[in-house]
Amino acid sequence: MAARGACDPPGPGASLRRLVLLLALSVSALAAADASGVFEVQRKFTRHGDGGEGHLSALREHDGRRHGRLLAAIDLPLGGSGLATETGLYFTRIGIGTPAKRYYVQVDTGSDILWVNCVSCDGCPRKSNLGIELTMYDPRGSQSGELVTCDQQFCVANYGGVLPSCTSTSPCEYSISYGDGSSTAGFFVTDFLQYNQVSGDGQTTPANASISFGCGAKLGGDLGSSNLALDGILGFGQSNSSMLSQLAAAGKVRKMFAHCLDTVTGGGIFAIGNVVQPKVKTTPLVPDMPHYNVILKGIDVGGTALGLPTNIFDSGNSKGTIIDSGTTLAYVPEGVYKALFAMVFDKHQDISVQTLQDFSCFQYSGSVDDGFPEVTFHFEGDVSLIVSPHDYLFQNGKNLYCMGFQNGGVQTKDGKDMVLLGDLVLSNKLVLYDLENQAIGWADYNCSSSIKISDDKGSTYTVNADDISSGCEVQWRKSLILLLATTVISYLML
Numbered sequence: 001m002a003a004r005g006a007c008d009p010p011g012p013g014a015s016l017r018r019l020v021l022l023l024a025l026s027v028s029a030l031a032a033a034d035a036s037g038v039f040e041v042q043r044k045f046t047r048h049g050d051g052g053e054g055h056l057s058a059l060r061e062h063d064g065r066r067h068g069r070l071l072a073a074i075d076l077p078l079g080g081s082g083l084a085t086e087t088g089l090y091f092t093r094i095g096i097g098t099p100a101k102r103y104y105v106q107v108d109t110g111s112d113i114l115w116v117n118c119v120s121c122d123g124c125p126r127k128s129n130l131g132i133e134l135t136m137y138d139p140r141g142s143q144s145g146e147l148v149t150c151d152q153q154f155c156v157a158n159y160g161g162v163l164p165s166c167t168s169t170s171p172c173e174y175s176i177s178y179g180d181g182s183s184t185a186g187f188f189v190t191d192f193l194q195y196n197q198v199s200g201d202g203q204t205t206p207a208n209a210s211i212s213f214g215c216g217a218k219l220g221g222d223l224g225s226s227n228l229a230l231d232g233i234l235g236f237g238q239s240n241s242s243m244l245s246q247l248a249a250a251g252k253v254r255k256m257f258a259h260c261l262d263t264v265t266g267g268g269i270f271a272i273g274n275v276v277q278p279k280v281k282t283t284p285l286v287p288d289m290p291h292y293n294v295i296l297k298g299i300d301v302g303g304t305a306l307g308l309p310t311n312i313f314d315s316g317n318s319k320g321t322i323i324d325s326g327t328t329l330a331y332v333p334e335g336v337y338k339a340l341f342a343m344v345f346d347k348h349q350d351i352s353v354q355t356l357q358d359f360s361c362f363q364y365s366g367s368v369d370d371g372f373p374e375v376t377f378h379f380e381g382d383v384s385l386i387v388s389p390h391d392y393l394f395q396n397g398k399n400l401y402c403m404g405f406q407n408g409g410v411q412t413k414d415g416k417d418m419v420l421l422g423d424l425v426l427s428n429k430l431v432l433y434d435l436e437n438q439a440i441g442w443a444d445y446n447c448s449s450s451i452k453i454s455d456d457k458g459s460t461y462t463v464n465a466d467d468i469s470s471g472c473e474v475q476w477r478k479s480l481i482l483l484l485a486t487t488v489i490s491y492l493m494l
C-alpha cells in the first residue's frame with residue numbers, strides 16, 4: 001500500500017519536463033535525421049553486428065515479418081495515478097540484470113532511449129511519492145551487465161559515426177538535457193531485460209533479451225525530485241536505439257505497440273504486439289519524422305466543419321500534427337482555436353467566460369455532454385478522432401469547467417504552426433502504433449477492460465488492464481493542469 005505521500009500533489013516540474021522532453025528530443029532527432037551518415041552507419045549495425053548477432057537478428061526480423069511465426073506479444077504492466085494520468089506520467093515495471101531487479105520507468109512515446117539511474121548516481125532520487133520502491137542499477141552487481149564501449153556498433157550508430165575521442169576502452173556516454181533545466185547523463189550498458197511475454201488469456205511468462213540502455217550517473221533538475229520520481233524513462237520512439245527496435249531486431253517482437261490510458265481509474269494497458277480487438281482504423285504516419293506525425297485534414301464541431309482557410313494543415317503551410325501520449329493537453333494554431341472556441345460556445349451566448357491562470361473557464365450546472373458539441377478531427381485515410389465535451393472541458397471545481405484545447409503556442413521559429421495532440425484527446429482510447437506499416441490508429445475504448453492481442457504463433461490472447469500504482473483518490477488532479485499549461489506554451493515556442 002502506498003505511503004500517504006503518494007497522494008501529495010506533485011510540483012509542476014515533473015510534468016513540464018515531459019513536454020519539454022518532447023521538444024528537446026525533436027530538435028536533436030531532427031538534426032540526426034538530416035545527417036545522412038546516420039543512416040549508413042545504422043545500416044551497418046544490422047550487417048556487421050557484434051559476433052554476427054546483428055546480422056542474424058536482421059534476418060530473423062525479416063523472416064518474422066514474412067512468416068509471422070517467431071514473434072511474441074508482451075504485456076507491460078501499467079501504472080499512473082489519477083493525477084499522473086492527467087499529466088502524462090504513466091509508468092511500467094521491467095526487470096534488468098542477473099539476478100533480475102525491478103525498475104519502474106516512465107513510458108514515453110516522445111523519446112527513444114531506455115535509461116535507468118545507476119548506482120553511485122549523483123543527484124538521483126532515493127525515494128518516490130508514487131508509492132514505489134526505487135532501485136539503482138549496478139552493472140557490476142549483475143552477472144550479465146557489460147559496458148558498451150564507444151567503438152561498439154550501438155554507440156557508433158547512435159552518434160552517426162565513431163566519436164573522434166574514442167579509444168577501445170572508453171565508455172559510450174550520453175547526455176540529455178531538457179528545456180526545464182533537468183537532465184540525465186551517463187553511459188550505455190548491455191544487460192538482460194526481463195519482460196512479461198503474453199502466454200495465455202490474462203497470463204504472462206517471464207522472457208528476456210539482451211539490450212543496450214543508459215546507465216544514469218548524474219541527474220539534474222526536477223528528474224531528481226521525489227514527487228514523481230521513477231527509476232528512469234522507457235522511450236517508445238521510432239529510432240533504432242529504442243528498446244522496441246532492439247527487441248524487433250533480435251527477432252523477439254513485431255514493431256507494433258498499443259496503449260490505452262485510463263483517466264477514469266488510472267493505469268490502463270500497454271502492450272507490444274498485434275492488437276486484434278478492438279479493431280482499429282489507421283492513418284499513415286508521415287515518413288522520416290522523429291515523432292509520430294499524422295496528416296490532419298479538418299476539424300468539425302458538432303458536425304459542422306470549422307470555416308478555415310483551405311489546406312491550412314498541409315505540410316507546406318504547417319509543421320504538421322504530432323500524436324504524443326506524453327503531452328497532457330492539445331494545442332492548435334490560434335486561427336483554429338478561435339474558430340473552434342466560437343463554435344463550442346455558439347449555443348451559449350449567455351455564458352461568461354473568465355480567465356483563470358490563462359485558461360478559459362465558465363460556470364455550468366448541467367451535463368457538459370448534453371450542452372456542448374463533440375469535436376471531431378479528420379485525418380488522412382478517412383480516420384476520425386472524436387473528442388467528447390467531458391474530455392475537452394475539464395472540471396475544475398463544482399460547476400466550474402475549463403477549456404482543454406489550447407490556443408496556439410506551438411509555433412516554430414519559421415512561423416509555421418504545429419498541432420500537438422496529447423492525452424486530452426488520446427485517453428480512454430486504444431491507440432495502436434503499427435511501425436511496420438507506418439500507421440497509427442485508435443478506437444474509443446474502456447481502458448479498464450481488456451484487449452485481444454495476437455502473438456504471431458497463431459494464438460490470440462486477452463491482455464487485461466492493470467494499475468501498478470497506488471491508486472489514490474485525487475480530486476485536485478485537474479486543477480494542477482492550470483499550473484502547467486502557460487509554461488508549456490513558452491517552452492514549445494523555443
Ligand SMILES: *[C@@H]1O[C@H](CO)[C@@H](O)[C@H](O)[C@H]1NC(C)=O
Pocket residue numbers: 038039040041042043046058240249
Ligand atoms: C534501423 O535499422 C533497420 C534494420 O533493422 C535499417 O534498415 C534502418 O536503415 C535503420 N535506420 C536508420 C535510421 O539507420
Ligand SMILES: *[C@@H]1O[C@H](CO)[C@@H](O)[C@H](O)[C@H]1NC(C)=O
Pocket residue numbers: 097098100144192194207208
Ligand atoms: C533468459 O531466458 C532463458 C530462456 O527462457 C533462460 O534460460 C535464462 O535463464 C534467462 N536469463 C536470464 C538472465 O533471466
Ligand SMILES: *[C@@H]1O[C@H](CO)[C@@H](O)[C@H](O)[C@H]1NC(C)=O
Pocket residue numbers: 446447448449450
Ligand atoms: C469498463 O470495464 C470494467 C472492467 O470490465 C468494468 O468494470 C466497467 O464497468 C467498465 N466501464 C464502463 C463505463 O463500461
